[in-house]
Amino acid sequence: MAEKTQQVLGVLASGRGTDLQSIIDAVHRGEVHAKIGVVLSDKPDAYALERAKKAGIPALCIDRKQYDGREPFEEALIAALEEKGVMLVVLAGFMRILTPLFVRHYKGRILNIHPALLPSFPGAHAHRDVLAYGVKVSGCTIHFVDEGTDSGPIIAQAAVPVLDDDTEDTLGARVLAEEHKLYPQVIEWYCEGRLHIEGRHVRIDR
Template sequence: MTEAKQKLGVLCSGRGTDLQSIIDAIGREEVDAEIAVVLTDKPEAFALQRAERAGIKAVCVNRKQYEDREPFEEALIEELEDAGVTLVVLAGFMRILTPVFVRHFAGRIMNIHPALLPSFPGAHAHRDVLAYGVKVSGCTVHFVDEGTDSGPIILQAAVPVLDGDTEETLGARVLEQEHIIYPQAIQLYCEGRLQVDGRHVRILD
């Protein structure tokens, strides 16, 4: 008897390009999972259209309709649980999740960050990278803990920072790598090959 596929719940706030990379990887059978639901916090998020085009359930849980974070996150949790989600995938979700949400899905939330963590956490990674003058940047897939971009690192990819780079040009090169390593990290999870030991994530053979 084959094991049930992991059911992904993908949270987005904007264009959904990382979502699209996961949809495409599943279509190529490179990720053995199904996307059970896509959630956005903004009704104008293009990620909703990407999901609908792919025949995936898409729901907007509009943050502006909730007075504070607790009922907003309760609504997110309810949608994820109703869809039977086993792995929460943050894909450009621009909200800091509270410990309540993180504990509910402890060890089952991934995020991708457009810098080489632990350097340059937060919402303005490309700007901060360029301001600091580093020569190499990249992206990081990590498990989410109760801090900001501080969870155990799963995969990273590096890109050079070029003279004359802008946030847009650097961001485009980093995004190409995001679209490669995020599906890879999800597949490793699906295969049961990620072992978390404190801060270390070991990839099992």
């Protein structure tokens, strides 16, 4: 197994930042051998920024509305990440589709978490779509980001049952609990050099 090195993470988040918090906590416990170099949000009121500040992590809002187009916005994201020496970009509830400009810059170095078992139920309304379809199992998926939407090579998944009386909130809470366990683990695998992309497959050194 490859020797552990301390990676510098850049976390992008648009909302509450609960996945961010799970990563912060795992770093503090020594379960993830990484440093969070910066947290970026596209929304000035994202609570993820407050979580970062409370943990002593640089936090910055790069508001999409202030830029004339997606690529100038992403160039600002890249500049902020590069300034902090970010090696791995972690999307934690970042609600914007990244263009090829960004994805190619960090090819093989962007992780995303999705609240369903991909390739089923991609997109922004996974829990709603899961319940509407009537499946009996859902969960979360962590994958490398490619130039498609929720289409990159899958690294790991965790499953939860879908109950007859589930709402989006109850199902979402159960999935979120699994996200908080799985995301830090996958980040640590990356930091240990254990993830290898082979076409559509990700091999994990054991």
